[in-house]
Amino acid sequence: MSLRPKARPPLKWAGGKRWLLKSIQELWRPYETLGSRFVEPFCGGLAITLGLMPKRGHLNDINPHLINFYNQLKSGLTANLKMEYDKALYYTYRQRFNDLIKQNKWKSPEAALLFYYLNHTGYNGLCRFNQKGLFNVPFGEYKTVTYMKDFEYYRLVFRDWQFTSTDFEEVLIESSDFVYADPPYDVEFRQYSSQGFGWPDQVRLAKWIKSLNIPAVISNQATDRIIKLYKSMNFELKFLSGPRMISCKGDRTPAREVLAIKVL
Ligand SMILES: C[S@@+](CC[C@H](N)C(=O)[O-])C[C@H]1O[C@@H](n2cnc3c(N)ncnc32)[C@H](O)[C@@H]1O
Incomplete structure (x- = not known):
């Protein structure tokens, strides 16, 4: 078992699977004991x-701005942005971030700080770009927003982790x-998800x-x-009920999650 204290994610990000932690931990533990490396291709x-x-x-993700942020944290990012x-400040920073793009x-400490600010201040923590690759999320309405003043903790946590941005x-x-x-x-019944990840990609991944x-x-x-x-690829399947509720015949039932496990 890891004795290192757990850290909170520094960003708001859709699709966080913290509720699956226990199940993943059980599967990971024997390999952790062997000294294996943990790889997340969609981190x-x-x-x-x-x-x-x-x-x-x-840790890998196709979003290059996300990975620039993590790499800058790993190099020791100083929170020197107001x-x-x-x-008004949100739209000034959004413009500046897009100018850097x-x-x-955009592979710079300044872009990473702007990304952090936009993530915490924009609508719902969304990360969305237009066809020209420019960030276009509107301002988010919150009561208050708290920004981290010191990222030093993440420099230590990320020290032995490698970050890449590819498919x-x-x-x-x-x-x-x-x-x-x-x-x-x-x-289901849709060719592509909101992140442009379609059925052919699901098959490619499996x-x-x-x-x-x-x-x-x-x-x-x-x-x-x-x-x-x-099933057709002989994965071992485990079903769990997720925290998300879906509408089912007028009812609200928890969405079912599946773990496809490949043991050697
Ligand atoms: C569901 S989220 C992962 C959440 C993460 N496991 C957590 O618990 O916080 C899926 C991620 O896949 C990334 N992604 C989408 N298509 C990808 C691809 N072809 N290759 C790598 N990453 C991709 C997205 O940018 C997104 O961040």
């Missing part, structure tokens, strides 16, 4: 990784890895995981076609 807000606190980690919950200067299939896997894959949910000679687990919404897909 998002890091809810699971920061809950598990692996000694060694490879942060106040103010609508246009000038190709999941390009993540370089080593023989001693354990993979936890948390893709955007499959949304095949990729199957092809790796390492232990792994995928979590997903338990739609009929996802269950069929994972």
Whole structure:
């Protein structure tokens, strides 16, 4: 068991799986004891990784601004940007962030601080870009917003973790890895989810995981076609009821989550 204290995720991020922590921890524990590396190809807000606190980690996400933020934290980011919950300031910072994107200067400490501010101040913690790749989330209405003044803790936590930003299939896997894959949910009857992750990507992910000679687990919404897909590839399935409620025949029932487990 990891003796390192757990840290809170530094950002608001959709799809956090903290409620799955216990189940993932049970699967990860034997490999942690062996000294395995923990790999999350869809790391998002890091809810699971920061809950598990692996000694060694490879964390990847296709969102390059998210990964720049983590890399800057790892290098020791100083919170030297004025942060106040103010609508005019929000739009000034949003403009500045987009200027940095246009000038190709977004891999910088300044862009990381702006990203942090926009994430905490924008509508619902959304991270959305227009077709030109510019951030277009409106100001969020909150009572108050608290901003972190010191990121030093994350520099220490991230010290032995590596961050990359690629499509999941390009993540370089080593023989001693354990993979936890948390893709955007499959949304039945829709070709693409809000993050542009479609059915062909769900199939591509299942095949990729199957092809790796390492232990792994995928979590997903338990739609009929996802269950069929994972069963056809001989994953061991475990069902859980999630915290999200869905409308079902006029009723509100918890959405079912599935864990597709590959034990070696
Ligand atoms: C459900 S979230 C992960 C949440 C995370 N496990 C947690 O508990 O905080 C899914 C993530 O997948 C990323 N993503 C979408 N398509 C991807 C792809 N093709 N390759 C890698 N990451 C991708 C998104 O940017 C998003 O952050």
